[in-house]
Amino acid sequence: MIPLQTELSIYKKLNLERPVIGMKYCFNRPEGIKQLDKSLALCEMVKEAQHRSEPFYISKENEECAGKNALGMEETSVAAAAGQVGGGGRIFQDDRANSNLIYNVYENFPKPVKGTINYVAYAQLDRLTFEPDLLVIVGNASQAEIVMRAMSYTTGELYRSVVSTVFACASLYVYPYQTGNVNYVVTGMTFGMKSKEVYPEGLVLIVIPYHWIPAVTQSLNVMTWVPEAFTQGRDRFVEHEKKVMEDLERRVGE
Numbered sequence: 001m002i003p004l005q006t007e008l009s010i011y012k013k014l015n016l017e018r019p020v021i022g023m024k025y026c027f028n029r030p031e032g033i034k035q036l037d038k039s040l041a042l043c044e045m046v047k048e049a050q051h052r053s054e055p056f057y058i059s060k061e062n063e064e065c066a067g068k069n070a071l072g073m074e075e076t077s078v079a080a081a082a083g084q085v086g087g088g089g090r091i092f093q094d095d096r097a098n099s100n101l102i103y104n105v106y107e108n109f110p111k112p113v114k115g116t117i118n119y120v121a122y123a124q125l126d127r128l129t130f131e132p133d134l135l136v137i138v139g140n141a142s143q144a145e146i147v148m149r150a151m152s153y154t155t156g157e158l159y160r161s162v163v164s165t166v167f168a169c170a171s172l173y174v175y176p177y178q179t180g181n182v183n184y185v186v187t188g189m190t191f192g193m194k195s196k197e198v199y200p201e202g203l204v205l206i207v208i209p210y211h212w213i214p215a216v217t218q219s220l221n222v223m224t225w226v227p228e229a230f231t232q233g234r235d236r237f238v239e240h241e242k243k244v245m246e247d248l249e250r251r252v253g254e
Contacts, residue, residue, distance in 0.1 A: 001030060001121070001130040006213060008135075010220045011125060014146065016139045018050045019124040022132030025071075025112075025177065026119040030057045032129075033121055042067020042169040043193045045122060046136050046205075055123035065192065070170035071120070072112035076102065086166055091191055098166075105167050109175040133177055135208040144184065144204035146226075150219035151182050151212060159184070166191045172207050180211035 001024055011020045023046075024030070036056045040048055042063055049056070060073040069076040079085065083098030092098040121130065137147055148159050161184050163171045168190035176183045188194055188201030199205070208216055229237050 001026065004129055004131055006131065006217060008125060008128070008213075008217060010217060011135075011137070013220075014137075014139060014143050016137065016143060018047075018138045019126070021046050021049045021136045022123050022125065022128045022130070023134040023136060023173070024121040024130050025117045025133050026057070026121060027116060029059075029119055030121045033057050033123075035059065036062045038062070039064040041065035041192060041196060042070065042173060043190075044196060044198055045120070046138070047198050049122035049124060050138075053124065053127065055121060055127050055129075057119050057121040059119055065169070066167055067169045067173075070109075070111065070167065070174050071117045072114045073117065075114065086191075091166060101164055101166065105164050105170050108162065109170045110178040111170075111174065112178065131210070132213070133210050134173065135213055137206040137208070138187075138199065138203055139206075140202075141204055144206055146220070147206055147208075147216065148182075148184065150216045150223060151208075153219035153223050154215060157182075161185060163190060168192060172205065176207045176209040180209055182209065182212050182216075183207050 008020075033055050034057075036048070036058050039062050042065060045058060045067075060068040063071075063073070066076070066080070068074045069080075081099065081102050083092065083095030083100075083102065086092050086098040087095030092101070123129065137144070139147075151157055152159070160181060162175060162181070163183070163185045168185065169192070172183060172185060175181065184204055184206040187199040187203040187205055193199065194201075229240070232240065
């Protein structure tokens with residue numbers, strides 16, 4: 001793994017209740033990091049890392065749900081692909097709807113080639129020693145707004161949340177890595193994480209792929225985190241915006 005070179009301390013200023021987590025996908029077994037001593041679903045691993053001061057890594061033996069399929073460690077079973085797991089009214093009206101979702105997931109979230117990801121390393125920001133493939137942030141709406149605005153600050157990039165009812169691990173932890181797109185979800189809106197009580201409802205989970213980490217980090221270092229408009233109150237804000245627009249119109253006419 002490439003040693004950490006990016007200065008990421010700016011994220012500490014968000015004062016998040018839960019630590020920022022760096023994830024790294026590995027072909028070879030990570031050195032100097034211990035393997036997790038239990039099995040969990042992939043959607044639970046970030047939470048586990050937030051509660052452990054020491055970094056850890058997982059293999060397919062540590063993943064007890066569909067995460068190993070999303071990562072290409074194992075093929076999706078025929079029964080799951082046919083919609084047998086969530087059909088019959090359990091999650092979807094019928095097998096057809098469930099099967100269609102699995103199809104849509106693999107069409108929209110490119111699955112890694114089988115065997116290219118064999119291990120996943122996790123570390124809290126304070127213990128991060130490697131350049132992360134994904135940076136995972138869990139916070140309230142105000143904290144998340146700052147991070148997402150940082151993505152758009154120098155680029156004008158749109159906010160996009162792409163997520164599936166089930167198999168959300170693919171949309172959160174594969175889609176950003178494979179496509180280079182930042183993704184986010186409001187906790188409580190996906191079946192597995194809600195059922196496993198991974199996080200309280202109403203938080204925002206943001207996944208930043210390595211393609212975007214430098215730009216987001218740089219923007220956080222230079223932009224105003226709380227614009228004056230956020231603290232003016234509605235009436236003062238509307239009046240200020242009106243004056244700004246009038247001034248701009250005068251300049252155009254000059």
